[in-house]
């Protein structure tokens with residue numbers, strides 16, 4: 134209340150020297166920001182409270198997005214198969230030609246359209262997307278056999294609508310992780326399977342970028358990079374391989390024996406992750 138009296142007196146005093154418009158400008162710029170309002174219904178505190186709530190809400194959303202729930206009753210005991218997106222399931226061509234949306238990788242130039250779908254991001258970027266041969270069948274069958282997850286180094290604003298296209302009902306991928314859930318080290322985004330809160334003996338990552346395996350080399354299943362090859366059979370091979378290990382109590386010995394990533398990438402891991 135005392136603040137109001139001071140402000141009123143000050144305003145009356147200034148009125149004699151300047152016009153109303155100057156007074157309001159002066160008060161708005163110099164006085165109001167310096168006052169501490171204990172009244173929570175004042176315009177300033179309402180604004181601050183709104184901003185604070187918005188910050189807390191976004192913080193909660195970020196936390197929830199990365200939180201993976203335990204296996205559902207229908208998935209209990211299933212092998213958790215984490216799938217990369219770009220050049221593993223699809224290959225995208227962006228209208229701007231820039232690569233800020235995806236992991237920075239060397240990619241084939243001028244790939245041909247193949248089983249293509251097109252969508253537009255909120256930014257206006259038009260994305261032309263090639264589907265890897267056999268993708269629809271692979272996802273349809275694999276989602277029954279395994280607990281499927283998506284984990285991409287792409288940013289959410291790009292990868293989320295793409296995954297929506299592949300999984301329109303949201304019943305294929307149990308959870309999606311994006312770039313913000315990756316470990317950025319040595320100029321690349323690596324993928325940490327610990328983010329899924331699953332036992333390490335029953336989870337694996339399928340990825341075309343070997344560097345993504347660095348946090349857990351024993352859990353990696355490398356796959357060739359896909360761009361536009363209509364003869365590509367990688368998903369057929371992957372289907373058979375997954376079937377051969379899906380019931381093993383610990384898949385890591387089979388993966389080490391098959392791909393030897395633990396030895397091949399040991400030095401890279403030390404250099405990049407320390």
Ligand SMILES: [Mg+2]
Pocket residue numbers: 217218219220221340341342
């Ligand atoms: Mg990839």
